[in-house]
Amino acid sequence: MAKVRLSTEEIMKIGFFEKIANVPIIDCILNDERVAFIVKEGDVGAAIGKGGENVKKAEEKFGKKVDIIEYSDDWRKFIRNIFAPIQLEDVWVKRVGKDVVAFIRINPRVRRAVFGEKGKNLERALQILKRHTKITKIKVIIDNQKFKRKKARKPVNEEQQQEQAEAKQEVKNE
Template identity: 95%
Template sequence: MAKVRLTTEEIMKIGFFEKIANVPIIDCILNDERVAFIVKEGDVGAAIGKGGENVKTAEEKFGKKVDIIEYSDDWRKFIRNIFAPIQLEDVWVKRVGKDVVAFIKINPKVRRAVFGEKGKNLERALKILKRHTKITKIKVIVENQRFKRRGARKPVAKEQQQEQAEKQPEAAQEVEAQQDVKETTNE
């Protein structure tokens, strides 16, 4: 894990929360509406407190919603923790050129929760990932539900799909087979 630079405000919030929760905080990410604390693996329960009392106390003090995110050296697990309690269908990380990209496959029903208003949730997730991993981009793949239902007709015959598969490289198939892909970068 790389060294993280903190602002004075972040340091003050970490100090307050460590005092009430009695749990070491790895990092603090602030935005207009939320404060997110990153804690070591296994410390989430203690950080939240009995009946959520630590989180409630912090929310009253800061006047913002407080999120507790469990850190993990396993990047896929860490990504799932960032988006918890939202259920992600699949998560994988791949090097694409110079970038390390996190691919997140989701159900269309959770799309709004994953993206957030004007993409704020994705921006926050990318900020956290850039601070704690080598991930530089996030791509969200919205699963195509229409073709998963039983009895739904597929618009392309199997022979045509096989022909297309032979013409396209593996990486392109994986991404193009999905209904919707959105890329978020902070440059």
């Protein structure tokens, strides 16, 4: 994980939330109407608290909605956690030129929830991913049932097979 620079406001919010939830906070992302706390894998239940009490206390204190996001070294799982409870149809990560792109396929019914007002949810997701992974872009694919993602084509020859294996390894090693 990269070092994250926090503002004074973020540090104060982390301090308050760590006290009431009694779990270490990895990161805090603020925007006008929301505060998102990133917690270690397995800490999400404790962070939320019994009946959501920790989240409710924090929302009263901050006057904003509070989201708890569970971190994962598995980027695909982390992306799903960022968008939870929204069901993403599929998630994959691929190098495209200089960029590492997260592709998320969604049902048209959850489009508004994924994008948020004026794309704010997508913007926040990308901000989180840039801080904790090497992902630089998110591409959303609206899944109209008629057009299912085709299986990756099998390489025709050994050279193509080798290129595909190297591309996968390159993204994994970063």
